[in-house]
Amino acid sequence: MRAVRNIWAVTKRELGSYFSSPVAYVFIIIFLMLSGFFTFMVGNFFARNEASLASFFLWHPWLYLFLVPAAGMRLWAEERRAGTIELLFTMPITVWQTIVGKFLAAWVFLGLALALTFPMVITVIYLGDPDGGAIFTGYLGSFLVAGVYLAISNMTSAMTRNQVVSFITALVLCLFLVLAGWRPVTDMLVNWAPAQLVAAVAAFSIIPHFDSLQRGVIDSRDLTYYFSVIVFALFTTGVILRSRRAS
Amino acid sequence: MIQAEDLVKWFGPKLAVDHVSLNVKPGEVLGFLGPNGAGKSTTMRLITGFLPPSEGKIAIGGHDMENDGIAARSLIGYLPENAPAYPEMTVAGFLGFSAEIRGLRGRQKKEAVTHAVEICCLEPVYYQTIETLSKGYLHRTCFAQAILHDPPVLIMDEPTDGLDPNQKHEVRNLIKRMGQQENKAIIISTHILEEVDAVCSRVVIINQGRIVFSGGPDELRTRSRSSGAVTIAVRGVSESDLKESLTALPNVDSVAILAKNDGRIQARAFPARKDGKPDLGTARAVAALLREKNWEFEELHTEKGRLDEVFRAITISETPQKEGAE
Ligand SMILES: Nc1ncnc2c1ncn2[C@@H]1O[C@H](COP(=O)(O)OP(=O)(O)O)[C@@H](O)[C@H]1O
Ligand SMILES: [Mg+2]
Numbered sequence: 001m002r003a004v005r006n007i008w009a010v011t012k013r014e015l016g017s018y019f020s021s022p023v024a025y026v027f028i029i030i031f032l033m034l035s036g037f038f039t040f041m042v043g044n045f046f047a048r049n050e051a052s053l054a055s056f057f058l059w060h061p062w063l064y065l066f067l068v069p070a071a072g073m074r075l076w077a078e079e080r081r082a083g084t085i086e087l088l089f090t091m092p093i094t095v096w097q098t099i100v101g102k103f104l105a106a107w108v109f110l111g112l113a114l115a116l117t118f119p120m121v122i123t124v125i126y127l128g129d130p131d132g133g134a135i136f137t138g139y140l141g142s143f144l145v146a147g148v149y150l151a152i153s154n155m156t157s158a159m160t161r162n163q164v165v166s167f168i169t170a171l172v173l174c175l176f177l178v179l180a181g182w183r184p185v186t187d188m189l190v191n192w193a194p195a196q197l198v199a200a201v202a203a204f205s206i207i208p209h210f211d212s213l214q215r216g217v218i219d220s221r222d223l224t225y226y227f228s229v230i231v232f233a234l235f236t237t238g239v240i241l242r243s244r245r246a247s
Numbered sequence: 248m249i250q251a252e253d254l255v256k257w258f259g260p261k262l263a264v265d266h267v268s269l270n271v272k273p274g275e276v277l278g279f280l281g282p283n284g285a286g287k288s289t290t291m292r293l294i295t296g297f298l299p300p301s302e303g304k305i306a307i308g309g310h311d312m313e314n315d316g317i318a319a320r321s322l323i324g325y326l327p328e329n330a331p332a333y334p335e336m337t338v339a340g341f342l343g344f345s346a347e348i349r350g351l352r353g354r355q356k357k358e359a360v361t362h363a364v365e366i367c368c369l370e371p372v373y374y375q376t377i378e379t380l381s382k383g384y385l386h387r388t389c390f391a392q393a394i395l396h397d398p399p400v401l402i403m404d405e406p407t408d409g410l411d412p413n414q415k416h417e418v419r420n421l422i423k424r425m426g427q428q429e430n431k432a433i434i435i436s437t438h439i440l441e442e443v444d445a446v447c448s449r450v451v452i453i454n455q456g457r458i459v460f461s462g463g464p465d466e467l468r469t470r471s472r473s474s475g476a477v478t479i480a481v482r483g484v485s486e487s488d489l490k491e492s493l494t495a496l497p498n499v500d501s502v503a504i505l506a507k508n509d510g511r512i513q514a515r516a517f518p519a520r521k522d523g524k525p526d527l528g529t530a531r532a533v534a535a536l537l538r539e540k541n542w543e544f545e546e547l548h549t550e551k552g553r554l555d556e557v558f559r560a561i562t563i564s565e566t567p568q569k570e571g572a573e
Contacts, residue, residue, distance in 0.1 A: 092320045
């Protein structure tokens, strides 16, 4: 109970911080504009002539590459800059409670930005007769991808005081997750790497797990993938925070 | 209440804290003194559990910091150096958050926050964001956070830093009261020596990570060269005569002439010392000399000793210090 209350206190505080600065609103507006731009301009939403959000979700793993590290880079860097990390870690709260609390706050924030794309749903319902299940799993997949990127950004934010370094490191790591299973990359690897290695690298990829949710399939293996990456990244965050304090 | 045994802290190759032990009982206010870079803040970070020590043990109210950190930390109120606080939060939000992490909810939380706000006089800025606060208010906001949950242990790193003289006075009285009346175990670090007299019941001085003095403020003062020294001012006496007669007294170790004008001489007789303690008969001996010689005198008093003098003596002489050595 104590743990849940502590996590909730951190989450609430962190969410409050997001919305007390204009950055949050700017972030949401940029997210909505870019997702609209990709869907209608690049994704040819109308030309597809089908009542589905496939062209909308398609771009999310790419869009998040920039937006999520930008949202996550401040998580620990700010805490260090203001010196409040010294307050936080001398209060009766464990390191993992603060990590989870911060992660949840940022994830809820991203979820909120995602929820604000609801006019897309109204549009496809208006235009045709979409598959409700696919829309739901599409949102779920998008939200989980954001969660994975966020956990990674949380980790890189704990590594460095410098927000730019944190942003770039997170971006590169997330890009790896996207590209690892991407055809051009695997094709290139196949030419010189052993098949097991290609398979191992491809197994890290987030895209196959994203695609299957887009098709409306909820597979426990996909969920396991998302949650293990999140748990791993958050766990590593804890290790980093502990070791950085020790020195 | 606070037990720190043999703390050692290395930062890479740098030894910041070198076998420091501190024991503070309820009702005690320990003044933790030392020049800049002596290791005061680092020691406090070890005691509050922010940094793990390289060696040594910390227990707060019997709870081991390493194995039972949550219980140990819940007994502590901590004011870190420079009073950090979340800049984008309001004072109300910040104190509310601190109260929640301290396990206070509902009415308890409200009462605790109201009480702390009252003590720290934060009413005028209660709904203001922290980044817009003046330094004094910022400091008191962080102070409020530290005392909010009425902790039996208070650790304050330079609690009066950056306050104006009136605020300093208030904060000192507050700390003193919390020690004497509320029976808390308190450690404050400072490099302001008047603070020691104002609030501390015990003093520990560290220099380059090592404890170089531990004792009461009065004990510290008697270490001063001028403690027990007798200052006199006489008229119509030659300087050499005065010096010779004073030095001839068995209680007097040496004599210094402080001022000379219009035939008035002010001199100070430093007492002979036994085990570092000044000879208490010096004043009587000097008075007897004045009477015997029938000298006309305008001034005769015994010096109490000066803290800044001891502080300098202890922290400079024991180890030749290199400035700016990181
Ligand atoms: N995180 C750190 N990494 C490396 N050195 C440090 C760190 N914190 C403090 N120090 C060094 O330890 C010494 C003691 O510092 P500190 O405890 O802040 O002194 P004080 O508070 O007495 O002024 C200083 O020489 C300082 O440079
Ligand atoms: Mg300091």
